[in-house]
Amino acid sequence: MSRSLSAIFIFVIFGFLEAQQPSPPSQPIPLSVHVSEGPGSAFKFTRVDNDLRAEADAVDAQYENRGLVLHDPDLQAFINSAGNRVLGGRPVPEKITYRFLVLRDPMVNAFALPNGSVYITTGLLALLENEAQLAGILGHETAHIYERHPYLENRSIRKKTVASEIIAAAAACVPGGYTTWLATAAAANVSTLLLVESVYGYSREMESQADQDGLAAMTAAGYNPHAMAVAFELLDQDRTLEYEPYRTFYHDHPNLIKRREEALAFADAHTPASARTGLEKDYVTAVAPAIVSNIDTDIESRRPRTAVARATRLVDAFPGVAQYQVLLGDSYRTLGAKTTFPTPDELTPEGEDRQRKKVLKMTELEEQKALLNTPEGQATLKENQAKAEKAFLAAIESNPQYALAYRELGFLYQDESRFADAALNYRHYLQLVADTSLDRLRIARRLAEVEKLQTATPN
């Protein structure tokens, strides 16, 4: 059970690393830091290992086919740069091609496949604050690959796990199961064993080793290992924002506290004076496409608080960008009668239990209706709608030609039964948007609907 609680989930994406000719670390490696290269040629491949590698290739293909890998050249270059620095001059292990990919998944997670593909989710990228934290995560995941953990764990699982457990894990993560984790569902479609590895996580010893190796690798690459301790703190704070049916490895509370302490101990002993962390503004600029993608997915996946938090971050960093202002407005509109942060009651064990039951028993609509039965819920709805309107109007002011701002404002006014205002904004949207837009028909339908309602109920 402790293994399942320290679970990892795997997912999402991305591009090609120039791992065959890794760039040398830009900083000299501190003498006290040893960066592991794993078992090297001592690891002998068996048929089972080769099968697993083939399954990993299939998972890569599945993610691509399902459009789960986020392709953005600038973002990719940034991730590759951090990943290559962490790899440093170490030899590439046999049958490994390092690739660092961004997975379009709201879950806060990162994972490594046995073929060398390292996935970091948009959910995790949107949470981190700087390049050094990213390097720490990539250092941890590449350490799993160097140490051959996926293969070793797979051999172990085959011996220990009974079929019923595997099927139960798979059933929880496939269509009709109990997950909104896009990448998990996709992986389950291809490789049950890889899925189980992700669900049950690696052994405590392996995770601890990957933490230590990752810290050493990021330090050797010139990054400040204190950043990793801060990242664990961020992950611990973030886990209370939304209810998750399962805790992923990167959201596992007791483990995060322990890992933070270990990272701090390492950093205190090994941080060189010249270690770099990177500016938050530079980081947000580089990963903005991932944050944008993640906000969309958060909104679709019933995670409006996370959407508000991430959109607020974008707007604070880039105040005049209409696209980000629209995302913020849309996040507040989706939040509805829910508060931006969990209430003190929600943070108690009993409150958390109630939240869990709510998510498993009520639809989003039913939850909103229940909240609106209280004066607090009604006040929160008005407050959030006002914030949404402010964000949409700011977007129009920033860029009057930005069509989506009118569409979203129309949605908001329709929610508020301001049909004349909604109709005006839908018309504006239809004037600005291209004739081939897939959304024209939908908005035309909405326009007809609000015009009808406007006649029946004048503003």
Place this chain on the structure above:
Amino acid sequence: MNLRWRILLALATAMFVCLSAQTASAISLRIDSAYTQHKVSSGKFPIHSACMMPPQGHLTRIGMKGAEGMAEESEAWAVDLKVIVESHLKSDGIAIESATNPFSSGASDGEISGVISHIQEKLNALSLLMNKKPGKIAKSAYTLGDQVGMLPCSEKSDILVFVQGVGQVLTSGRATMTFMVGGPAEAADVFITMADAKTGEIIGLIRLYPGSGFLHLAEDTFGRSLDDLLAGMNIGLARKNADARKQ
């Protein structure tokens, strides 16, 4: 009674109890079922056309040493499921379109697959609750949102149809072991979800649980049940066809 007979009797009893429990459990948990919204079952929302979303299938092979993925077979099975569902809908007088068809929208494949991906994400998010409480479908509790209207096929269709399947097959060694001492059986869960093509409201869900042979004899294992459930839901001409079959 000598010792040999006693042992034999004990083994036979154990086997009987094991198999009975297994069968009883399977019967109680795996009953084909359908849930539908009142406007469909009452005939207020007649269905004449359907847009088929890309199917999803996941198969696992269970052997003596554990389980393994079946990537290629999963894709092929998903397509088979979709073809079977399409053929049953067609026989009930429902015209079929494909969600990937751009028609005259001028949209690129990438744009359409982006919309499909969004809609499927939304369905996955809903599945959490919908499969726990399918009865709420009758009360219009679940919706994918009117973003479904962005699919070019939605204009020409009354409903969107999602076909999803999860199944496990056994190797011959594992099947023998299951027969002898119990364990996992060859079986599948097939879900057919229907949504209003304009509003995104979930209007129907069919859950089928074909057993042994589902992979190669899909039509034989759930075809008839599918017809009956479609008739019960009042989809297309299914009810008339069912009445005709009875006569």
